Amino acid sequence: MKIVISGFYGLGNTGDEAILESIIDNLREQLDEPELTVFSLSPELTASQHGVKSIYRGWRQDFKAKVRALKEADLLVSGGGGLLQDTYPTKFIFGPLPYYLLIVFLAKLCGTKVMFFSQGIGPVTSTWGKILMKIFANMADFITVRDQYSKDYLLKLGVTKPETVVTSDIVFAFKPKEDFTCIESLKLEQNDHLVAVSVRPWFDHVKQFEQIATILDALVEERQITPVFVPMEGHHDVEASNKVLSRMKHADKCHVLGKDFSPNQYLNFIGSCQLTIGMRLHALIFSTIQGVPHIGLSYDKKVESLLKRSGMWDYSAALEEIKVENLKNHALFLLDNHDEFSDVVKKNAAAMREDALRNVELLKQNFAE
Structure with a gap:
């Protein structure tokens, strides 16, 4: 064919x-x-x-x-x-x-x-x-x-x-291959308190950069986390990450991954984190695949739809409706109850993987048989 x-x-x-x-x-x-x-x-x-x-x-x-x-x-x-x-x-x-x-x-x-x-x-x-x-x-x-x-x-x-x-996003049928290149690139002394952060530019919206910075500073102070920015779209996301860092008190505790890793390498890195705070849809999908609890900042209905299916919408927010104190408390709660919410996300990811595979099954039924 x-x-x-x-x-x-x-x-x-x-x-x-x-x-x-x-x-x-x-x-x-x-x-x-x-x-x-x-x-x-x-x-x-x-x-x-x-x-x-x-x-x-x-x-x-x-x-x-x-x-x-x-x-x-x-x-x-x-x-x-x-x-x-x-x-x-x-x-x-x-x-x-x-x-x-x-x-x-x-x-x-x-x-x-x-x-x-x-x-x-x-x-x-x-x-x-x-x-x-x-x-x-x-x-x-x-x-x-x-x-x-x-x-x-x-x-x-x-x-x-x-x-x-x-169905669901075909990325839920992604076939991961073990690869620790991203985390090895950071040369961390310990890696059990990592929080993945995915931010992107979104037209003239800039308030979220300061809000995310405040949340991350609080998590550094209260749970000694290490925030790591994951640039899902090259220099655009690197620039957005730097806008958050410039507003942080504890920017020295943060890292920014290189912008040229493969999807599989980013997926493996996110899987090593305790939590994801993100805007990019596929950073949140990667988190779901890997069973990582996540807080989404929804700039589009596609993000909200994913968060409802992953079970994380109650802990997330629309971009224009971010309340810093609420999201900080949600992040602390998810960190403190990581295993429970990881199980919830994994269960929902399994259902979405089945739906993702239906895309190919329906292609076969309609065009190859």
């Missing part, structure tokens, strides 16, 4: 690279020697990392190669991740939403079937974005989404033609 995979790949985002690795590993496990081609911004790197064919994803290069790959393919897998949204500016054919939908349209012109795979939908708020969704998303042959919110959102946008099934 020949499959083309389209997503936010080759741009150095740890979450999206984890999605790609999960898709590739599970397709290879479940299908008989599939031929995989990935549309990537760094095609040579993607090809070497995953042993796949890879084509430059942008319109300005290799357009004929993209058409040829789609014509030869049995299926376009669009996803996973939050591809279909217009949070970032969307113009006529520019922006993530038009790009991914036009790839779908191109596939249909080439006679290739399309599956939206483990996607998170929205927000789509612009009139043009809603028009594009209603026209082009209805061209898909089958859809799986990672939460109920996304299914409901598709219906609200008028996407009704293909069947839509709620």
Whole structure:
């Protein structure tokens, strides 16, 4: 079976690279020697990392190669991740939403079937974005989404033609490989009080940097923790981490991991922590996979949806509604009752892993059998 995979790949985002690795590993496990081609911004790197064919994803290069790959393919897998949204500016054919939908349209012109795979939908708020969704998303042959919110959102946008099934993020089917490179890079004398911290820029929101700094200072003073910042998207998250550090009294007790570790290495590091305090969705997913209690700072419905499924929403907060004293007390409570909440998270992670594997099972049922 020949499959083309389209997503936010080759741009150095740890979450999206984890999605790609999960898709590739599970397709290879479940299908008989599939031929995989990935549309990537760094095609040579993607090809070497995953042993796949890879084509430059942008319109300005290799357009004929993209058409040829789609014509030869049995299926376009669009996803996973939050591809279909217009949070970032969307113009006529520019922006993530038009790009991914036009790839779908191109596939249909080439006679290739399309599956939206483990996607998170929205927000789509612009009139043009809603028009594009209603026209082009209805061209898909089958859809799986990672939460109920996304299914409901598709219906609200008028996407009704293909069947839509709620599964979970394909990263819950990630296949971890033991690797201690991250923690070894820190050269710590002891590592039993580590707290992973994942922060990101989010438009003009900056108040959270001071709030997180206050919480971390309190945890250092009251539980002697060692905060370690995990930059899930390169220099963007390093800069955000430094904004928190600049507001801390105990910045000298903190560490920032390098920005070029693999998803598997970050996953293993988070698994060695007692707690995660994070904004990035996939830092929280990694925590769930590893059974690490976590406090999420939700800037988007996708984060809230994950926290409700992992069992940690009651200890988390929407970004605009952070109450420092409450979150500090939640963090202390989770640290003091680590094993109990680790069991809760592991149980929920097992259920989401089963749902994640359904993405591949449904692909097989609809397109390979």
